[in-house]
Amino acid sequence: MTNHSHIEYWQRFIQGDQEAFRSLYDVYVNSLFSYAIRYCADEEIVKDSIHDLFVDLHRYRSRLNPNVNVKAYLFGSLRRKVAESKKKSINRSISAEDYHFRLGLAxxxxxxxxxxxxxxxxxxxxxxxxxxxxxxxxxxxxxxxxxxxxxxxxxxxxxxxxxxxxxxxxxxxxxxxxxxxxxxxxxxxxxxxxxxxxxx
Known part of the structure; x- marks a missing residue:
């Protein structure tokens, strides 16, 4: 999809188009994961955060701005969700390195x-x-x-x-x-x- 298509799908999703919602998920899920796993080494937190992000988008779609930069909005929203999840997961023995952005994992x-x-x-x-x-x-x-x-x-x-x-x-x-x-x-x-x- 081109950037124009992203906006079109976003606006259709806000209007209740389920196919547009699925298309947005398919386009962004891997890049969102690739970004967030560098910010948090716990894959479960990352996957849960992505899941929660799309659940919230669907739940509150009527309140969303139809004219946002879709990519930046999704990345920024996920970044906040991961940060919130990490704060709640101190008792899960997450190491200090989970709190730093890493360019490489292996x-x-x-x-x-x-x-x-x-x-x-x-x-x-x-x-x-x-x-x-x-x-x-x-x-x-x-x-x-x-x-x-x-x-x-x-x-x-x-x-x-x-x-x-x-x-x-x-x-x-x-x-x-x-x-x-x-x-x-x-x-x-x-x-x-x-x-x-x-x-x-």
């Missing part, structure tokens, strides 16, 4: 390249990226991996557009300084996990 989940030298550089880049402050990592992920505008990223993270630009500028500047002795292509600059399909 080495085998990353893309690999045929060139050994490029793989070496990419490995170094992964290490350096994980050293960034978690807000910078989240902004980078949303901006480049999710292909969102600065305005959308700011909305999701509940920060100003100026702060969003600063996060991204500082992250890229820092990475360039750390990687200045490595010949790295722009395509290698942001390398993240592929979307994981949880809809099946």
């Amino acid at each position: 080495t085998e989940d990353y893309i690999t390249l045929p060139d050994d030298k490029e793989n070496e550089v990419l490995t170094k880049l992964r290490v350096e990226m994980e050293k960034l402050p978690h807000r910078q990592k989240e902004a980078l992920y949303l901006r480049f991996t999710c292909d969102m505008s600065y305005e959308q990223v700011a909305q999701i993270m509940d920060i100003s557009i100026a702060s969003c630009r600063t996060f991204i500028y500082r992250a890229i500047k820092d990475l360039r300084l750390r990687m200045e002795n490595s010949k790295i292509s722009q395509l290698l600059f942001i390398a993240f996990l592929p979307t994981r399909d949880i809809s099946k």
